[in-house]
Amino acid sequence: MTDPHDPTAQSFDPASATIAIVTFNRSGLLTRLLTSIGQMDPRPGHVVVIDNASTDDTTEVVDSFRERIGTTLVYRRMETNTGGSGGFSEGMRVAYELGSEWIWLMDDDVEVIPDGLAKMARWAPRFKSIQGRRYDYDGSEFYWQYRVAVPLGIPIPFAPAGFDESGYKPMNSGCFEGMFIHRDIVRQIGLPDPRFFIYWDDQLYGWLASRKTQSVIVDEFVLRRTREIKQWDLGIRHLNASSNAYRYYIMRNRAYIKHYYRALDVYRPVLFGLGTALTFGKELIRLVFVERTFRGTSNLFRGLRDGRRIARDTSWTPMPPLAASDAADAPGGQPAL
Incomplete structure (x- = not known):
């Protein structure tokens, strides 16, 4: 209280x-x-x-x-x-x-x-x-x-x-x-x-x-x-089980981070590429030691492939800031309950 x-x-x-x-x-x-x-x-x-x-x-x-x-x-x-x-x-x-x-x-x-x-x-x-x-x-x-x-x-x-x-x-x-x-x-x-x-x-x-x-x-x-959630216990750290959908988006969405980094002028290709490689390696470890399988690696590669397509999209823009004036302050601005 x-x-x-x-x-x-x-x-x-x-x-x-x-x-x-x-x-x-x-x-x-x-x-x-x-x-x-x-x-x-x-x-x-x-x-x-x-x-x-x-x-x-x-x-x-x-x-x-x-x-x-x-x-x-x-x-x-x-x-x-x-x-x-x-x-x-x-x-x-x-x-x-x-x-x-x-x-x-x-x-x-x-x-x-x-x-x-x-x-x-x-x-x-x-x-x-x-x-x-x-x-x-x-x-x-x-x-x-x-x-x-x-x-x-x-x-x-x-x-x-x-x-x-x-x-x-x-x-x-x-x-x-x-x-x-x-x-x-x-x-x-x-x-x-x-x-x-x-x-x-x-x-x-x-x-x-x-x-x-x-x-x-x-x-x-x-x-x-x-x-x-199924986990691999590393002491204070844990590695959770995942899914094929997560594996796909983990790799694909690196392209969105890359876009944001480029827009904010913090993108460093070599280091970011290293981060992507480390992410891929971590997901392989998760497959082997948490889920006890090698099946699912195709989703990692598919995510990388689709991420390359997203990264080449020149029309992409970040999410915009919200309007300075709060929508809730305008007449009828609050959504129906």
């Missing part, structure tokens, strides 16, 4: 925050997340659920929470599956147009710690791009690679896990499973790029945010994963 004597918490209005969730055919997991939001103290002003054209009972599940979640629930069902990238882009758009000062992004396979928003509130007066911590499915402390080697375009796997007395560490990345970001930064860098579909989209978006503000990961546990 928010401490009424904490001046930094007092300067944060929970009603100014929106939780934006992306879901696809996982109504059981979504039920757990919405239940945990209903148990929060304090709760956000809005909860936005973006449904990527689920074929299960997701719509009915959302409707069942409208009267019992304790805050305003906004539901958007996409016409097609736009992937996590398209879902988070739409969720950010809806939250922004609702006039939200803070937007908290989440997948459907987590639940919120009851005082999660109060914990983030303590940091909101100081920073505008914040990542909290989360527990893994087994209750262990999940390690997230919060630093990017920019010339390589890949995360740094050995960035220190510990925190000092400040309680935070600078980051130049992002994770849509828990990104807490201020509307000012969203306005400056625009919405997440839906063209990624899945993978690299949140890392890039977090990096773009870090170019506009001091981005941090804070020593606050605010989420808990609710889905078990």
Whole structure:
């Protein structure tokens, strides 16, 4: 619960925050997340659920929470599956147009710690791009690679896990499973790029945010994963199982990162190519040691092939900044609930 004597918490209005969730055919997991939001103290002003054209009972599940979640629930069902990238882009758009000062992004396979928003509130007066911590499915402390080697375009796997007395560490990345970001930064860098579909989209978006503000990961546990994922245990680090779709987009989407780097004049061909080679090697290791197979390498090569075509597209442009004037301030600017 928010401490009424904490001046930094007092300067944060929970009603100014929106939780934006992306879901696809996982109504059981979504039920757990919405239940945990209903148990929060304090709760956000809005909860936005973006449904990527689920074929299960997701719509009915959302409707069942409208009267019992304790805050305003906004539901958007996409016409097609736009992937996590398209879902988070739409969720950010809806939250922004609702006039939200803070937007908290989440997948459907987590639940919120009851005082999660109060914990983030303590940091909101100081920073505008914040990542909290989360527990893994087994209750262990999940390690997230919060630093990017920019010339390589890949995360740094050995960035220190510990925190000092400040309680935070600078980051130049992002994770849509828990990104807490201020509307000012969203306005400056625009919405997440839906063209990624899945993978690299949140890392890039977090990096773009870090170019506009001091981005941090804070020593606050605010989420808990609710889905078990097959892993190869490397001690404090884990290598998760993947899928053929992920393998394809991991390689294909390197082309989108290359486009952004070129647009921002940070692209270094040799180093970026090394980052792509290291990514390819990591995915081979994941196949062999986590999934115990060699099948799936064709998806890596297919992603590389399609990425080369995307990289040659001279008509490509980055996602634009949002208009300086907030859409929510205009007559009729707020979307229907």
